[in-house]
Amino acid sequence: MKQAIAVVTVLAAIIVIWYVAAVGLNAKWVKDQAARAGEEVTFSHIVAQTMVQDRPVLPAPHQVAVGLWEGFAGQKVTSKRSLVYHGWVTLSATLLGFAIGTAAGIFLAVGIVNSRAMDLSIMPWAIASQTIPILAIAPMVIVVLASMGIKGLLPKAIIAAYLSFFPVLVGMVKGLRAPDNGQLDLLKTYHANASQGFWKLRLPSSMPYLFASLKVGVAASLVGTIVAELPAGATAGLGARLLSGSYYGQTVQIWSALFTAAALAAVLVMIVGRVETRVLKRMGMAQ
Missing domain, CATH: 1.10.287 (Helix Hairpins)
Incomplete structure (x- = not known):
């Protein structure tokens, strides 16, 4: 209460x-x-x-509420004015980019933990990649892929993956290195090989770190998708709604799209949190 x-x-x-x-x-x-x-x-x-x-200049709360109501309930979901339609366009690219970024982050993390050469070569480049502003990367990726005939969902997903892979990579590396020397030595006394050590100790130990990173990564994927929609001249997606609203001075439209994006991010993070609770509980790592 x-x-x-x-x-x-x-x-x-x-x-x-x-x-x-x-x-x-x-x-x-x-x-x-x-x-x-x-x-x-x-x-x-x-x-x-x-x-x-x-x-x-700044819409009042009730004006934003009316804009959200009209965007969700006042339009057909297939209408170009519907926030459900634009939210789905953004969500589809977000989920694809999140899947790509998560897979890339986990794959690189496993390689970095098991290979000194990858640790010294890949990790510095991964860190350096995050120093480049996404607003500078997105237009270049969109233009290059468009020149290759690749348009639509994939370019936006690549931008989303670019932002989401790094948190997953860092969290997974931290998690895979979480077991202490005593635990590793115990496995050696059982004559466990590297593969058994990975599946029975390192991977389970990394789960809390992984899910914490996934929560950051899924929100970053959404941001990447919206940013990618801005220079692409997209006509659909929450980024497109933000762009058209700024062009025509429709501030209520801008704020409605922003609140929709915030709500979408919150839902995605909550879903990852629910999956985390179930997985960790099944592994005996949560109550």
């Missing part, structure tokens, strides 16, 4: 601050309109007008 009250209190405070900010940022337009008409403007008039602007 106390936790619920705390959450509601924080949420209410955020909404109040949001409304105050909306009035402050949108008031200039109301004052300018009144000045042009030669009219005096009162505070109550400013508040009323800032709540109903078509293209506010």
Whole structure:
């Protein structure tokens, strides 16, 4: 009960601050309109007008709520104005990119742990790859792949994989190296070979680290997909909604797409968390 009250209190405070900010940022337009008409403007008039602007600088919470309702319930799911449609386009590329990034991260982590040469060669390049801004990488990847005739889902998935593989790689390397020397020596006394040591000790020990990385990776995949949709001239996807909203000054559309992306990321992280709980419980590593 106390936790619920705390959450509601924080949420209410955020909404109040949001409304105050909306009035402050949108008031200039109301004052300018009144000045042009030669009219005096009162505070109550400013508040009323800032709540109903078509293209506010900062939409009020109720305007974003209406935009979300119209995007989800007010359109057919196949409509180009539906947030369900655009969310699915983004989600499909996100999941594909997440799968590619996860597979690449796990594969490289296994190689790095078992090979000194890969540790010295691959790991520095993996770290260096993350210093390049994704906004610089995405257009190049999109253009190069488009010149090869590869368009649509795959280029966006590659960008998503680029952002998601690194957390998985780092977490998996940490997890595979988690067993201490005592545990490794115990396996040697049982004459276990490297393969048995991997499957019976290293891999189980890496599961908590892996799932923590997957939560970061799936959120990063979503970010990568949205970023990839921006330079691609995409007409579908949450990134496309953000781009078209910025072109035409539709700030309510922008905020609706942002909230949809945030909700989608939260759902994906929750799904990974549920899988983590079941897997670790089945392995006897969680209550």
